[in-house]
Amino acid sequence: LIGGMVLHDGKIAEMATGEGKTLVATLPVYLNGLTREGVHLVTVNDYLARRDSEWIGPLLQFLFLTVDCIDKYQPHTERRRRAYNCDVTYGTNNEFGFDYLRDNMVKSAEEMVQRKHHFAIVDEVDSVLIDDARTPLIISGPVEASEEEQEYIQLKPKIEKLISVQRQLATKYLSDARSLIEQGNTSVEEGGGGMALLRCYRALPKNRPLIKYLSEEGIKVLLQKTENHYMQEQSRRMPIVDAPLYFTIEEKTRQVELTDMGAEFLAKGESDADFFILPDITASMQEIEANAIMTEEEKEEAKVILSSEYSIKSRRLHAVSQLLKAYTLFELNEEYVVIEGQVKIVDEQTGRMMEGRRYSDGLHQALEAKENVKIGEITQTYATVTLQNYFRMYHKLSGMTGTAETEAGEFWEIYKLDVVVIPTNKPIVRDDREDLVYKTASEKFNAVIDEIENLRNQGRPVLVGTTTVDVSEKLSRMLRMKNIPHNVLNAKQHQREAEIVAEAGHPGRVTIATNMAGRGTDIKLTPEVRQAGGLAIIATERHDSRRVDRQLRGRAGRQGDPGSSQFFVSLEDNLMRLFNSERIARLMDRMGHKEGEVIQHSMVSKSIERAQKKVEENNFGVRKRLLEYDDVMNIQREAIYKKRQNSLKGERLSVDIYNMFNSLAENIVHSHKTSKDYEAFRMEAFSVFGIDTQIDQAFFTEAGENSIYEKFRAEIEEHYQGKTTKIQRILMPVIKNVLENEGHRYKRIAVPFTDGRDKPYPVSANLEEAVNSKGKTIKMDIEKTVSLAIVDQAWKEHLRAMDELKDSVQAASFEQKDPLVVYKIEAYDLFERLIYRINEEMGSYLMKSKLMIDGKELQEARAVTTDMTRTKTSREDQAAKAAAESVSQQARQETVKRVQPKVGRNDLCPCGSGKKYKHCHGQ
Incomplete structure (x- = not known):
């Protein structure tokens, strides 16, 4: 009851495992379901969504509420729409978010599935709103094949050679460091053991021999001392350390940077010595401007060449950087796995594979090149939203989890959600022991195996938590060598998850699970196990986040x-290694720690907790920064989606279109009246609106700007009304004929329109509505189709421009400017240009649009229509065919046929699925 009250109040309820979160949710779900405005219950995976809807559904249905689960149905289907129209809807966070994006890509209001965002309860709220928040949801589609894919393949051999020479260099520096330190030379300056050690660390921090050496007495402390020495005054002296290296790795920030030595090495065999060095574009531009010999045309040409060279080299260096990251920071079976010739990301929080997710900025392509699998096509974003901004749309939001208290600050700052810890029904008697700290990983793993054997002999089940797939498989091999039967649950075996977890409470059963896999599935104990001491949790490593450790416990x-x-x-x-271990190393040295010995002390546990807090703060900073960037995008997204909704539902559409005509007319009059250029005014009136204005030169010269605008505006409105009336007059006899003869079979007719320049837009009109309104709905259908097509295309291009902007503003930090502030200013300018472009294109298309009735267009229409009948539902195609036949019987110049480009069997399907046509709608 306490949990239910907290959820109803729009807060987060922290409830321990097994306290019945699933049942607690029924209380606020029922109460808020009575409003009939829709309650969304959000889970982390589709298994939990289906299971909970099947468990709780009968109870809520008994109380006269309707319940369904969206994950049971395909997107954009009537059944999914019905699921959203239920009083209570279960589903996964990704599907709710993607449905929102898809709803803002549809061509008719009937295709939309979601209602208003009224109330959401998020199960495992920390996983959804914090762990998943760093990855935005993106719907993307293919772009034209670019040179980037080839770039990764061509650069791969060079990068492999570069890494090989760097590895040799790191081995040499480690050898030098060992001998110098043994001789007592621990100097941090050139020629000292400290300097050699730091160079080895910055060359390859994950080098196994180095990691082992750092666990020896005093070595980690020396490395820290040397690094601190060179990081003074904002790392001003760090270039001295990096000079002999080919590239440097900042493991904490996950950054890799090519040095001048590295650029020279890569450029060997290239005709241009600066093949991997960016030109100083500002200085070069000034040089061109100052050149007295060059003409203005030559200067412009030189600037274009310089800009092109900068762009090509920038792309090349980006590919180098991503390949270096792929080889040095990303490990197979840790951050990703390769299954069936595809690179799949492993979720660091849950250990599950993230199906359908790809690393951005070309990193995924770099990993594909590294693993010799087919490089996926570069995609373009069609729609995107972060989970943070999606869930902030809900009128009321609440959540439940076993672990939220450590992130209470973030929940309040970003979502304005309070965390309330619900007391357990019975006291927790679990024995949480102090950490056991070993010097090396091999000592630790041997101790883990011994402990598993010991616990198993006591008849207790053991759950072993690992942080990576690699570690889980290593432990599995060690257990097999000792003939200890066990189950492994990781990204490669997630299908058997529920089955493995359900068996994990049996006596002597050993289960290895990667991170929090098994969330939401209880491990039930048998009476013998309770007697023996219950389930034993063994964790092989501390996670970056205390919350994940608490979840495992x-x-x-x-x-x-x-x-x-x-x-x-x-x-x-x-x-x-990354945080705070030098303190523990010092402590171990002071206590005279010997090889194979273990430390167990509260001071050590506290030190580890401090390290975790550092990482959590860092991750919070990353998420907050992402949100600040997305907030800029969010304001623009809401404005565009509102404009789209108005077009989709026909609300205010005519008013918006006339306002658009007025705004364009005002701009044209103002710009040319100011410059007093009548001819330019006439030309622009013709190019934008397709009208030969009746305003003569005398009136344009003598009248005021306002008078000219009023006359011009009236002219535009008259022309537009005349055009739409003429279209209605031509089409109405055809539509009536189709409705009378074929109305029992068809509901809609497809009518192709063009402005004579851009591709035609097929307008889908409802036969019955058109006849009943005497053609008025045809005008609205034309306006709706054209406005949606133009808004969607412009928005896609704007998203690409915003992505490029986000990358380019990062350089502002070198000029002591905040990249976010620069991003906000530039983004505002881009958005203003987007709105003007949409208005201009829409106004121009509507004013110039016409039925495709010319002889040439007619031939094209006939040729294309034959092959296109398979791309849409046969109903609409047959209606179009019937309409065409009817038109040809009436009058040749009034022929109306559907026109779209031909789709080949191996082309991408026009439905946007990303599949080939023959495997999708061409079957």
Whole structure:
């Protein structure tokens, strides 16, 4: 009841594992479901969405509420729309977000599936609103084949050679460091052991021999001391350290930078010595401007060549940077796996594969090149939203999880959500032990195997938590060598997840799970297991986030059951290497720690917790920054989607169109009246609106700007009304004929329109509505189709421009400017240009549009129509055919046929699925 009250109040309820979160949700769901405005219950995966809707559905249906789950149905289907129209709708976070994006890409209001965003309860709210928040939802489609794909393939051999020489260099520096330090030379200056050690670390921080050496007494402390020395005064002296390296790796920030040595090495064999060096564009532009010999035309040409060279080299360096990252920072079976010739991302939080997700900025293509699999096509964003901004649209939002308290600050700052910890029904008796810290990873893994064997002999089930697929498979191999039966649950075996977790509570059962896999599935214990001491949790590494560790611990000790949890940590673990391990190393040195010994002390556990807090703060900063960038995008998205909704539903569409005509007319009159150029005014009136204006030169010269505008505006309106009336007059007999003869079979007719320049837009008109309104709905259908097509195309191009802008503004930090501020200013300018472009194109198209009735156009229409009948539902095509036959019987010049470009069997399907036509609608 307490949990239900908290959720109804729009807060986050933190409830321990096994306290019945699924059942608690029924209370606010029922109460808010009574409003009939729709309650969305959001889960992390489709298994939980289906399971919960099937468990809870009968209870809510008994109380006269309708319940459904969107994940059971295909997107854009009547059944999914019906699921959204239920009082209570279950589904996954991604599907709710993608449906919102898809709804803003549809061509008719009937295709939309979502209602208003009234109330959402998010299950495992920390996973959805925090872990998934760093990755925006993107609907994308293919772009024309670019040179980028080839770039990765061509650069791959060079990068592999570069990494090979850097590895040799790192080995040399490590060898130098060892011998110098043994001789007592720990100097941080050139020729000292400290300098050699730091160079080895910045060359390849994940180098195994280096990691092992850093666990020796005093070595980690020396590295830290040397690094601090060179990082003073904003790393002013760091270039001295980096000079002999080919590239440098900042592991904490996950950045790789090519040095001058590296650029020279890569340019060997190229005709241009500066093949991998960006030109100084500002200085070069000034040189061109200052050149007294060159003519203005030559200067312009030189600037174009310079700009082109900069763009090509910038793209090449970007590919180099991404390939270096792929080879040095991303490990197979840790950050990603290769399955069936595809690179698939592994979710670092859950250990599950993230189907359909790809790294952005060409990093995914770099990983594909590295693993010798087919490089995926470069895609263009059609629509995007972050989960943060999607869930902030809800009138009321609440959530539940077992672990939210550590992130309470972020929940409040971003979502204005309070976290309330709900007390457990029975006290938790789980024994949470202090961490066991070892110097090396091999010592730690041996200790883990011994502990598993010991617990198994006691008849207790063991759940072993790992952070990567690689570690889970390594432990599995070690257990097999000892003939210990076990189950492995990781990104490669997620299909058997529920089955494996359900068995994990049996006596002596050993289960290895990557991170939080198994969330939402309870491990139930048998009476013998309770007697033996309950489920034992063994964690092989501390995660970056305390929340993930708490989640793993929470698998044991549910509902007052006995249990224990123990973390095994080594100084070679990622978290320990990157944050704070020098303090523990110093502590171990002081205590006279010997090889193979273990430390278990509250001071060590606190030190590890401090390191985790550092990482959490860093990750929060990343998410907050992402949100600040997306907030700019969000304002623009809402404005465009509102404009789109007006077009889609026909609300205010005519008013918007006349306002658009007026705005364009005002701009044309103002610009040419100011310059007093009558001829330019006449030409622009013709090129934009397709009218030969009746305003003569005398009136244009003598009258005021306002008088000219009023006369011009009246002329535009008269022309537009005349055009739409003529179209109605031509089409109405045809539509009546089709309705009378074929009305029992067809509801709509497809009518192709063109402005004579751009591609034709087929307008779909409702036969019955057109006849009943005496042709008025035809005008609205034309306006709707044209406005949607132009808004969608312009928005796609704007998204690409915004992506490019986000990349380019990062350089502003070198000029001591905040990239976000620059981004906001530039984004505003881009958006103003977008709105003007949409208005101009829409106004121009509508004023110039005509039925495709010329002889040439008629021939094209006949040729194309034959092959296009398979791309849409046969109903609409047959109606178009019937309409065409009817028109030809009436009058040749009034022929109306449907026109679209021919689609080949191997072309991409026009439906936007991304599949080939023969595998999609061409079957």
